[in-house]
Amino acid sequence: GQNIDQPTEMTATEGAIVQINCTYQTSGFNGLFWYQQHAGEAPTFLSYNVLDGLEEKGRFSSFLSRSKGYSYLLLKELQMKDSASYLCAVTDSNYQLIWGAGTKLIIKP
Amino acid sequence: GAVVSQHPSRVICKSGTSVKIECRSLDFQATTMFWYRQFPKQSLMLMATSNEGSKATYEQGVEKDKFLINHASLTLSTLTVTSAHPEDSSFYICSATRGTSGGGANVLTFGAGSRLTVL
Numbered sequence: 001g002q003n004i005d006q007p008t009e010m011t012a013t014e015g016a017i018v019q020i021n022c023t024y025q026t027s028g029f030n031g032l033f034w035y036q037q038h039a040g041e042a043p044t045f046l047s048y049n050v051l052d053g054l055e056e057k058g059r060f061s062s063f064l065s066r067s068k069g070y071s072y073l074l075l076k077e078l079q080m081k082d083s084a085s086y087l088c089a090v091t092d093s094n095y096q097l098i099w100g101a102g103t104k105l106i107i108k109p
Numbered sequence: 110g111a112v113v114s115q116h117p118s119r120v121i122c123k124s125g126t127s128v129k130i131e132c133r134s135l136d137f138q139a140t141t142m143f144w145y146r147q148f149p150k151q152s153l154m155l156m157a158t159s160n161e162g163s164k165a166t167y168e169q170g171v172e173k174d175k176f177l178i179n180h181a182s183l184t185l186s187t188l189t190v191t192s193a194h195p196e197d198s199s200f201y202i203c204s205a206t207r208g209t210s211g212g213g214a215n216v217l218t219f220g221a222g223s224r225l226t227v228l
Contacts, residue, residue: 033217035217040200040222040224041221042115042202042204042219042220042221042222043153044219045216045217045218048216087152087153091215095215099153099155100152101151101152102152
């Protein structure tokens, strides 16, 4: 079956760096997305990786290793507003989007 | 940028009534829209894929007669929860894609979601 694993919850300190990991086993691969979802709101797009390597976008970076079925989202200079759930999603060979359960990130002062 | 409007944001209804939720792509044409539901502290669950001018494709376990989806135009899809019951109370979210973006990603733009409470 298809599966995406990410930690349920993480805690980090304001101003610090946090890395949220995502591993996947899917039938084929056509890209990996990271979305941010604040409580009670709809998800918003953060990043997209289809080739191996690191994509940097401001304070957020996303890394992909297709051979390892692994990605991470790196958040730098954490701010209180970064407290949210971070969803990893993979597009499989049929271009179906498979969603992870999300990682709830708690930022403490 | 791409904007998706979803209405209503909150709705409270009595058990047995039907509720319609609208999803509109405001500045782009969306041949495909997606409907999700999300229970508290759980991930998104895809309910159905809505294609303009054709019948929606429902995920396994989702009752198509209960969750009626209509995609009448390239900018509007509707989800009707028929004969709603308390267990249908959930956060319903639509999304649409405007196609490839830069490196070939079909980035989803989400509506703000509709919180349904069935009494």
